[in-house]
Every structure is written in C-alpha cells, then in structure tokens.
Amino acid sequence: MQEYEIMKDNLLLFNHAKLMAEDNHSSGKEYLVSIMFSHYDQNNNGALERDELDQVATQEHLSQLAQGCSLGHMLTYDDTDKDGRLNINEFYMAFSVSVVSLDKALEVNRLSARVGDNVEIKCDVTGAPPPPIVWRRHDADLSALGEEEVRVFSDGSLYLTRIQLLHAGNYTCHALRNKDVVQTHVLTVHTIPEVKVTPRIQSRRPEEEASMFCHVIGEPFPKVEWLKNDERLKLDAPHKYEIVGNGTELQIHNIDYADTGAYMCQATNVGGMTRDISSLVVQEDPTPTAPNEERRFFSFHDWGVSVYEPTACRLYHQIQATDIIPGTQEYVCGDKGVNCSWGHAINVANRYVYVAQPRKDRVLVISKIQMVVVDVVVTDKFPVELHYVPHLDQVWVLNWRSELNQGVKTIQIIRDAAQKRKHHTVHPEPIDGQFDLVRGLFMPPVQDMSHMFKYGYVTHTNQRGLYKLDLANMRYIRSIDVTPNNCVPRHVQFSALYGYVVMECEEPVTGRPTGQILLDYLTDAVVSHRPGLYGRPHVSPNSRAVVTLDRARDGVTLVVQEVVETGLKFLFDVKTTLNISDITFYPSQTTHGYDLYASATDKEDILFLNLVTGKVEMITGVGKAMQPSLAQWDAPNRPIAASGIFGHYMVTPANEALFVVNGETRTVNCEIGGLVHPRTVVWVTMQLQ
Numbered sequence: 001m002q003e004y005e006i007m008k009d010n011l012l013l014f015n016h017a018k019l020m021a022e023d024n025h026s027s028g029k030e031y032l033v034s035i036m037f038s039h040y041d042q043n044n045n046g047a048l049e050r051d052e053l054d055q056v057a058t059q060e061h062l063s064q065l066a067q068g069c070s071l072g073h074m075l076t077y078d079d080t081d082k083d084g085r086l087n088i089n090e091f092y093m094a095f096s097v098s099v100v101s102l103d104k105a106l107e108v109n110r111l112s113a114r115v116g117d118n119v120e121i122k123c124d125v126t127g128a129p130p131p132p133i134v135w136r137r138h139d140a141d142l143s144a145l146g147e148e149e150v151r152v153f154s155d156g157s158l159y160l161t162r163i164q165l166l167h168a169g170n171y172t173c174h175a176l177r178n179k180d181v182v183q184t185h186v187l188t189v190h191t192i193p194e195v196k197v198t199p200r201i202q203s204r205r206p207e208e209e210a211s212m213f214c215h216v217i218g219e220p221f222p223k224v225e226w227l228k229n230d231e232r233l234k235l236d237a238p239h240k241y242e243i244v245g246n247g248t249e250l251q252i253h254n255i256d257y258a259d260t261g262a263y264m265c266q267a268t269n270v271g272g273m274t275r276d277i278s279s280l281v282v283q284e285d286p287t288p289t290a291p292n293e294e295r296r297f298f299s300f301h302d303w304g305v306s307v308y309e310p311t312a313c314r315l316y317h318q319i320q321a322t323d324i325i326p327g328t329q330e331y332v333c334g335d336k337g338v339n340c341s342w343g344h345a346i347n348v349a350n351r352y353v354y355v356a357q358p359r360k361d362r363v364l365v366i367s368k369i370q371m372v373v374v375d376v377v378v379t380d381k382f383p384v385e386l387h388y389v390p391h392l393d394q395v396w397v398l399n400w401r402s403e404l405n406q407g408v409k410t411i412q413i414i415r416d417a418a419q420k421r422k423h424h425t426v427h428p429e430p431i432d433g434q435f436d437l438v439r440g441l442f443m444p445p446v447q448d449m450s451h452m453f454k455y456g457y458v459t460h461t462n463q464r465g466l467y468k469l470d471l472a473n474m475r476y477i478r479s480i481d482v483t484p485n486n487c488v489p490r491h492v493q494f495s496a497l498y499g500y501v502v503m504e505c506e507e508p509v510t511g512r513p514t515g516q517i518l519l520d521y522l523t524d525a526v527v528s529h530r531p532g533l534y535g536r537p538h539v540s541p542n543s544r545a546v547v548t549l550d551r552a553r554d555g556v557t558l559v560v561q562e563v564v565e566t567g568l569k570f571l572f573d574v575k576t577t578l579n580i581s582d583i584t585f586y587p588s589q590t591t592h593g594y595d596l597y598a599s600a601t602d603k604e605d606i607l608f609l610n611l612v613t614g615k616v617e618m619i620t621g622v623g624k625a626m627q628p629s630l631a632q633w634d635a636p637n638r639p640i641a642a643s644g645i646f647g648h649y650m651v652t653p654a655n656e657a658l659f660v661v662n663g664e665t666r667t668v669n670c671e672i673g674g675l676v677h678p679r680t681v682v683w684v685t686m687q688l689q
Contacts, residue, residue: 007066048086100127100175112188121158123173131175138525166499193218193267197276203286210252212278214265222267245590295643300342302676310649313670317371343384349418358382387443391452398441408437429475442492451496462508480524497543582636599640623654641681653678
C-alpha cells in the first residue's frame with residue numbers, strides 16, 4: 001500500500017508538470033485530477049478500463065513512478081464497486097479529492113417567507129468527506145458580506161433573519177472545491193396586504209350617488225374585492241354598483257335606504273387577508289360629514305411662505321420674508337427688499353416642514369399646526385438637499401459649500417427630527433479618519449411598501465464607485481467598485497421590491513453617459529448593465545415601475561420598465577417634443593398603482609402617461625413657467641408635486657402663479673396669482689376630527 005500511495009503522489013507530480021505546462025486555467029488538485037481522468041479515458045465512455053490504463057502506462061513510461069506498482073493497480077485498490085473499471089468518483093476518491101453530488105430533483109429549491117420571518121436554508125450538495133459550502137447571490141460570497149441578517153453557518157446552512165422584500169431572489173450553494181455542482185434556492189417574499197379606504201363615513205339622500213375609494217399594497221399583489229356587511233356585493237344588480245379599475249373605487253348609483261351599511265374593501269394574498277371599512281348612511285336629511293382629513297400645501301416663493309387648501313384654493317396662512325422668527329431677533333429671509341432663497345423642502349412625519357436656506361447656512365423647521373418657524377438649525381455652508389429617513393427619524397443634509405453644484409460637499413444629520421426640541425447637526429463618521437468631503441448623496445425615499453432601508457450611498461468626484469452608508473450608525477461600511485462598467489454614478493434610485501438600486505452612469509471627467517446599472521442592494525453586485533439606456537431613473541412609490549427620463553437633443557424619451565424578480569423588464573417608451581422639467585407619480589384611478597405627470601420647461605402643458613397602457617394625454621393652460629435661468633440650486637424651473645394617496649390634486653408653479661390640477665378629471669382646478677417666483681411645494685395632511 002505504501003508503494004501504491006507513492007505511485008499516486010508521483011503520478012500527480014508527473015501530470016502537473018506535463019499537463020499544467022500547457023494549460024494555465026487552474027492549478028487546483030481537483031482540476032488536475034479531472035484533466036487526468038479525461039486524458040486516460042481514451043474512448044470517452046466516462047470510465048477507465050484496464051487496457052486504457054495499460055496503454056497510457058506504456059506510452060508515458062509510468063512504470064518508473066514506483067517499484068512494483070503500475071497504473072493497473074488502481075483497479076485493484078480503488079474500484080470500490082468491483083465492476084472492473086473506474087468511474088470519475090472512484091478516480092477522485094483515489095486521489096482524496098472530495099466527491100460531491102446533488103440529487104437531480106433537488107437542483108432547484110423553491111421556498112417562500114413573509115416579511116419579518118427568519119428562514120434557514122439547507123444546502124443539499126453532499127460529499128465524502130462533507131465539503132465546506134459556499135453560498136452566493138449574484139455571484140457575491142454571502143459569508144463575506146458582514147450582514148447580521150445574512151449568516152452562513154459552519155454546517156453549511158444559510159440563515160436569513162428579519163427578512164425584507166429585498167431578500168427575495170436566488171441563492172446558490174456549492175462545495176468550496178467544486179463549483180460545477182450547484183443548487184439554486186429561489187426565495188419569494190410576501191407581505192400582509194395593506195388596505196386604506198376613504199371616506200370613513202358619508203351621509204347621502206335617497207336617489208343620490210356615493211363613491212368610496214380603496215388603496216391596496218402588497219406582494220404578491222392581492223386580489224381586491226368589495227363587500228357589504230360581510231357579504232359579497234351583488235354585482236349583477238343592474239345599474240346599482242360599479243367597480244372602477246381593479247377595485248380602486250366603488251360607485252353606488254340611485255341610493256335607497258337599504259344601501260345604508262358598512263362597505264369593506266378586502267385584499268387577499270398568500271400573506272393573509274386585510275379589510276378596511278367605509279360606512280354609508282342614507283337618510284332624508286343627511287348629517288353633514290366633514291372629511292376626516294384635508295390636504296394643504298406649503299409654497300415657498302421670493303417673499304416668504306404661503307399655505308393653501310387646494311379644493312377652493314384658499315390661502316390659509318402666510319409667513320412673510322420680513323417676519324421675525326419667534327424667540328430670535330432674526331428675520332425669516334432678511335430685511336425688506338431681500339428675496340428669499342430656498343433649497344429643498346420636505347415633510348417630516350407629517351408634523352413639520354423642513355426647508356433649507358442655502359444663503360443663510362441654516363435649515364428652518366416650520367410647524368404644520370402652528371404654521372410658524374419653531375426652530376432654526378445651523379449647518380455648514382450652503383445647505384441645499386434634505387432627505388428624511390422615517391424609521392430612524394433623521395434628516396440628512398447635503399451642503400454644497402458654494403453657490404454652484406460643483407466641487408466637494410459635506411453631509412450633516414439632524415437626529416430626532418420629528419421631536420419637539422432644539423435641533424442641531426452632527427457629521428457622519430469620516431472615511432479614513434479625515435473629515436469627509438463628498439460629491440453626491442443618494443438616500444432611499446419614503447415608499448408605499450413600509451420598507452426600512454438600512455443604507456444610503458455617497459459618491460466622490462470622478463470616482464467610478466460608491467461608498468455605502470450605514471444610516472443608523474451614520475458611518476461608511478464599504479466601497480463598491482463599478483470601474484469595469486466605466487460608471488461614475490450621476491443619479492441613484494431605490495426599489496424596495498427585490499432590493500434593486502438603479503444608477504445613471506457617466507464617464508469620469510467627460511461626463512458622457514455610459515448607460516444604466518442595476519445593483520443588488522443586499523450584496524452590491526452588478527445585476528445588469530444597459531450601456532445604451534441613458535437618462536435619469538425614477539422609481540414609482542409602489543416600487544413596481546422605473547421610468548427613465550432621457551433628455552436628448554432631438555426630444556425627450558420616457559423609457560418605462562417593470563420591476564421583476566430577474567431585474568428590469570422593458571415595457572414601452574414614449575417620445576415627446578415636450579421639454580420636460582419635472583415629473584411626479586399620481587395614484588392611478590384604474591389600478592392600485594401610479595400614473596406619471598410631467599411638467600414642461602417652456603410650454604403651458606402637462607403630460608399625462610398611463611404606466612400600464614402607455615396612453616398619453618396633454619393638460620393645457622397651466623401658465624408660463626419662470627425662466628430656467630431663475631431656477632436655483634439645480635431645482636427644475638417648473639416643479640410638479642402630487643398630494644399622495646387619496647389626495648385629488650397636483651400643484652405646479654408658473655412664473656407668478658400656482659396652478660392646482662385635479663388628477664381625477666385631468667383639468668386645471670384653479671390658478672392662484674400674486675406670487676413672485678413660487679418654487680418648491682410641500683404637501684401636508686391635516687387631521688380634522
């Protein structure tokens with residue numbers, strides 16, 4: 001046996017010198033043994049017979065490798081099934097190479113989990129001895145991720161804790177030393193449906209009409225039904241009930257007393273069933289039922305802040321540029337004759353409106369209820385961008401440090417942003433111990449799916465990559481290299497569904513577009529690169545659509561893609577001569593998704609696009625926009641802002657007016673004049689009970 005082992009060792013050394021000199025593909029023992037097997041199997045039948053072994057031994061003078069042992073002795077010692085020949089597994093075992101196998105029926109394993117679950121996934125790749133297992137997603141090694149909710153245990157199992165929608169997708173496992181035998185685990189993640197209805201209660205006279213609206217989110221998208229007092233509606237009743245779209249609205253015609261009741265919008269999927277109730281009371285003398293909530297919008301313009309109600313376009317409140325900020329000696333914008341200069345403005349927890357004042361190096365906090373400035377937060381020079389992270393109650397501030405969007409910027413964070421207290425800023429932990437200077441800050445938005453994003457990203461000037469930001473700990477955790485894709489990220493968008501990050505890329509220095517990259521939020525791996533798809537991506541609030549806005553010389557193209565398990569699926573594109581300034585997503589009346597509305601830089605038109613059918617309409621007569629040269633801080637010269645779920649309106653500023661557009665009728669509701677350069681608009685919801 002000792003001589004036999006010496007012969008096998010020498011056989012490996014001999015073949016390594018002979019075969020590997022011609023092939024630099026790999027230097028691993030497993031690869032060498034597999035090459036030897038192929039070389040010896042001269043009739044290619046997947047087995048080594050004695051005459052093949054004798055023939056090779058003679059041709060290659062192998063008798064000198066050991067005294068008294070020849071290649072034929074392999075059949076004596078390693079033909080474990082005693083069939084007179086060696087198969088590949090027997091040959092592997094002879095050289096102590098781990099033999100791995102996977103039952104063909106187990107090659108693909110499908111499993112599902114609900115958001116918040118913990119899941120253990122076992123790898124069915126086996127071997128003797130049991131091989132170390134490698135787990136991958138988009139070819140990234142999961143054991144190297146350092147994510148507390150993704151762990152690979154020593155027994156080869158993968159453990160996912162507190163699963164989110166972004167964990168959906170494919171996970172593969174294979175033996176460390178054999179990448180050819182792979183098992184794929186396809187994980188689908190579902191949510192409990194969320195249902196909201198409006199109005200909560202309404203009172204109507206006999207023979208009138210009633211409408212109630214329902215908004216549903218869930219993954220997979222739920223089946224939506226309307227019920228009355230726990231029973232299905234008799235939809236065959238002529239001219240009584242009409243359901244719009246896939247349950248977004250229930251209309252009840254020619255009401256009588258019997259129609260009084262609790263109408264339920266019910267959504268069902270694999271995650272469960274959820275209902276919400278809209279009550280209808282039919283009586284001769286209806287009780288006036290005031291709406292339980294009302295939308296208002298804050299408009300920021302050259303002479304201060306104005307707050308309006310959109311239905312009657314009534315002015316509720318004004319904060320003048322020359323008002324003194326309570327508790328201070330400072331003016332809201334400055335002395336008489338000084339125009340206000342506003343950066344971004346955002347709604348914080350529907351309690352405050354935060355607005356940046358770049359030229360004053362500060363952020364104002366305005367109370368939604370009191371409609372006065374209640375706090376002044378001092379920042380680094382020229383704060384422009386504001387982002388709110390609800391689950392951490394943080395406002396992130398990007399400071400330009402100059403009038404222009406060029407050069408390096410700083411980041412600050414305002415913690416406990418929705419709390420009633422005196423606020424201040426802190427800096428994130430710097431990279432490499434130096435005070436950090438960045439080019440761009442990309443933060444996950446507030447989306448319908450109540451998903452808690454853990455990370456944002458920052459970029460550096462002309463650097464083909466990103467740094468990943470741990471938002472809770474306010475520090476950088478790793479860098480992501482996209483040099484192979486020649487990508488300096490220009491804009492970044494996030495999808496909670498399947499955990500995708502959509503990036504618009506450009507070349508360093510020249511700024512030439514280099515296409516669109518799709519990253520996996522969990523592993524930072526590049527899922528796909530579309531070098532010919534240019535423009536800024538926008539993700540709909542329900543994460544189901546990506547609209548890329550490509551502004552080319554010959555016009556604008558809107559490329560609509562659907563977010564699917566395997567990436568982004570092209571649906572259609574729309575070419576328009578409209579020079580688009582800004583876009584917003586507005587809840588669709590025909591599906592539980594969204595439509596797109598786009599304002600124009602130089603025309604008095606708004607474009608409507610149905611993201612399901614591709615239907616396009618124009619809304620005209622929305623006034624002339626202010627000159628693009630008057631827009632500040634890289635803001636569009638004509639922003640457009642929708643009022644959210646169950647809000648009926650959008651607002652878009654013209655040069656010296658605001659236009660309120662009714663999203664249901666796609667008509668101009670009213671024009672509010674007497675404003676100088678209205679710029680940014682923020683919607684808030686007022687609880688009226």
